[in-house]
Amino acid sequence: GEDVEQSLFLSVREGDSSVINCTYTDSSSTYLYWYKQEPGAGLQLLTYIFSNMDMKQDQRLTVLLNKKDKHLSLRIADTQTGDSAIYFCADYYTGTASKLTFGTGTRLQVTL
Amino acid sequence: DGGITQSPKYLFRKEGQNVTLSCEQNLNHDAMYWYRQDPGQGLRLIYYSQIVNDFQKGDIAEGYSVSREKKESFPLTVTSAQKNPTAFYLCASSGLINYGYTFGSGTRLTVV
Numbered sequence: 001g002e003d004v005e006q007s008l009f010l011s012v013r014e015g016d017s018s019v020i021n022c023t024y025t026d027s028s029s030t031y032l033y034w035y036k037q038e039p040g041a042g043l044q045l046l047t048y049i050f051s052n053m054d055m056k057q058d059q060r061l062t063v064l065l066n067k068k069d070k071h072l073s074l075r076i077a078d079t080q081t082g083d084s085a086i087y088f089c090a091d092y093y094t095g096t097a098s099k100l101t102f103g104t105g106t107r108l109q110v111t112l
Numbered sequence: 113d114g115g116i117t118q119s120p121k122y123l124f125r126k127e128g129q130n131v132t133l134s135c136e137q138n139l140n141h142d143a144m145y146w147y148r149q150d151p152g153q154g155l156r157l158i159y160y161s162q163i164v165n166d167f168q169k170g171d172i173a174e175g176y177s178v179s180r181e182k183k184e185s186f187p188l189t190v191t192s193a194q195k196n197p198t199a200f201y202l203c204a205s206s207g208l209i210n211y212g213y214t215f216g217s218g219t220r221l222t223v224v
Contacts, residue, residue, distance in 0.1 A: 031210050031212070040220070042118075042202055042204075042216050043202070043204075045214070048210070048212055088155070099145075099160060100212065104154035105154050
C-alpha cells in the first residue's frame with residue numbers, strides 16, 4: 001500500500017524559515033495536503049497542491065512538489081512561536097477509495 | 113457556520129464499559145472517518161463510511177463499532193473488547209476529495 005514518511009522533529013529559531021519534508025511512494029497521487037495540529041486539537045488543513053503543479057504559495061507558506069522524486073515540502077517563512085505544532089502531510093490517489101494516507105507528523109518547535 | 117462537532121471533549125471509562133463518542137457534521141459531506149492518535153504517533157484509521165448505511169473497517173477496527181444511520185452522524189463505540197482504549201480520537205468528513213478532510217476537535221478518552 002501507499003506509504004507517506006516524514007521526519008519526526010524540527011527545531012528552528014523565531015524569524016527563520018522552516019522546511020518540513022515528506023516523501024510518498026505512489027506515483028499516481030493526485031492531491032497532496034499539509035495539515036497543522038496544535039496541542040489537544042484536531043487537524044487543520046493548511047494547503048493542498050494538485051499533482052500537476054510544482055509549487056503553490058499562500059502568504060508565508062510555500063509548497064514544493066517534486067514528482068520525479070515523490071517529495072513534498074512545506075516552507076514556512078518568518079516562523080513564529082504560534083507555528084509550533086505537529087505538521088502532517090497526506091496524499092490521495094485513486095487506489096484508496098477516497099481515503100487520504102497520512103504521514104506520521106513532524107513536530108515543529110520554534111525557539112526564541 | 114458549517115463544521116464537524118465531536119463530543120464530549122473528555123471522556124472517562126471504567127474497565128469493562130462500552131462508551132460512545134459522538135461525531136456530527138453539517139457540511140453535507142458523504143464520507144466520514146474515525147482515527148485514533150496515541151501520544152507522539154500519527155493517525156490510525158479505525159472505521160470509515162462513504163455513504164449512509166455503509167461502512168468499512170480501517171487498520172485497527174478490533175474492539176470498535178460504528179453506525180451510519182444518518183448522513184450527518186457517525187458515532188463510534190469503544191467496546192470492552194478494546195484492551196487499550198486510552199487515546200485521542202479524531203473524526204473527519206470529506207466531500208470533494210480535492211478539499212481534503214475536515215476534522216473535529218477530538219475526544220480524549222481515558223480508562224480509569
